[in-house]
Amino acid sequence: MVKNNTLLLIACLVWTAAGFNILRIGIIEYASYVSVINFLLSAAVFLVFWLFVFGRLVKKHTVRIDGYGGNKQLFIKFFDVKSFIIMAVMMAGGILLRTLHLAPNVFIAVFYTGLGAALLLAGVMFGKNFFVRIRKSGSSV
Numbered sequence: 001m002v003k004n005n006t007l008l009l010i011a012c013l014v015w016t017a018a019g020f021n022i023l024r025i026g027i028i029e030y031a032s033y034v035s036v037i038n039f040l041l042s043a044a045v046f047l048v049f050w051l052f053v054f055g056r057l058v059k060k061h062t063v064r065i066d067g068y069g070g071n072k073q074l075f076i077k078f079f080d081v082k083s084f085i086i087m088a089v090m091m092a093g094g095i096l097l098r099t100l101h102l103a104p105n106v107f108i109a110v111f112y113t114g115l116g117a118a119l120l121l122a123g124v125m126f127g128k129n130f131f132v133r134i135r136k137s138g139s140s141v
Helices: 004-030 036-066 081-099 105-137
Strands: none
Touching: 004 036, 004 081, 004 105, 036 105, 081 105
């Protein structure tokens, strides 16, 4: 069992690690596909995922975690069941996409870079929320 603030820290670490890894894969693939249009496409992927998925996810889960009050929670409650399912489907889809070569490398470069940056920002925002709450409450992890 962990404090609510710790759930935000766990979400920060999970999403930062996932975002870093996906972004790393995209950047590695980018070496052969550097162009203005690809950068713009990656930025568009980032904006779509940040504005419509991960930005909302950070807000939703932060509010949910805040709603737990002062009670300690099981460490996996940094997400709800639906979010774990979405995460598993995305991971499986990404692994299949790359291992079965279902998409060209330029797609992997552009898409993974935008997606990874949005995931990484979600991790950073969970971290920001963690530190804001620590500062406000004067408590620890």
